Amino acid sequence: MILPPPVTLTSGHTASIQEDRWVNGAIELVIDGTPQSHVNLGDPSDLFFEYMRRIGHVIDLFRTPGAPISALHLGGGAFSLPRYVEATRPGSRQQVIELESALVELVRAAAPLPKRASIRVRHGDAREVLGKLPAGMHGAMDLVVVDIFAGSQTPAHVSSVEFYEVVRPLLTPDGLVVVNAADGKGLPFVRGQLATLKSLFSEVVAIAEPQVLKGRRYGNVVIVASNGAAGSPESELDWLPRLLAGGPHPARMLADRELAELIGTTKPVTDATAVDSPAPSPGIFGA
Secondary structure: OOOOOOOOOOOEEEEEEEEEEOOOEEEEEEOOOEEEEEEEEEEEOOOHHHHHHHHHHHHHOOOOOOOOEEEEEEOOOOHHHHHHHHHHHHOOEEEEEEOHHHHHHHHHHHHHOOOOOOEEEEEEOOHHHHHHOOOOHOEEEEEEOOOEEEEEOOOHOOHHHHHHHHHHHHHEEEEEEEEEEOOOOOOHHHHHHHHHHOOOOEEEEEOOOHHHHOOOEEEEEEEEEEEEOOOOOOOOOOOHHHHHHHHOOEEEEOHHHHHHHHHHOOOOOOOOOOOOOOOOOOOOOOO
């Protein structure tokens, strides 16, 4: 496999595409030694990272299997999730907002997007671009995935109440926001995200490996938030326990009382109090 050379992003980080040594025909997007995305070119429905697989289960379960959806992805990476949606829900309408144009070009050179896929890429800072989206997108998104990283950290300005207040109007009445939040000991960033989303959405859950949810080690927590279907007496997230059965194992889901206990006295994050997510310890990814 001939791969394009690494590129330097506007942030100063170095992005490269590397072959997966263990999965034939698969590639990884690596930024400054941190694996960001994994794509199985022969089978885009094969999601490698644990948190990606959990998000994949959300995508599978929250609508009629195989039916097209409207999805907005904040953060492009190697387009693993847009490729997954197209593979499992062909005909879906998707848009991706990605800050780094050089990253998009790098990924497309190594792994072009499916020609028939309806995937539009908008370039720029996610928060700025969200404020300029056409009116027709408001109330039209079944799914918004927030997976924004600058290197190995989520920037502060895409973690606040003010940021999610721009995201919320884009959703259908029963649409979902799915957030990938990476955190370490004590989960201060995750708890802030949970408190923030809980202040804006009626239903919020957190899903991860148990030791991560206990704040004992660095890892990814998948947060799912919804305001439910208008007028529906049932929870829009009643199907979520089935997600745990699909793996990866082990896994826990926190909701209701357990979620409130994790949040504790943590206040919603505002622009005035927001901070970047913590960086992983050196060598955590074996780089």
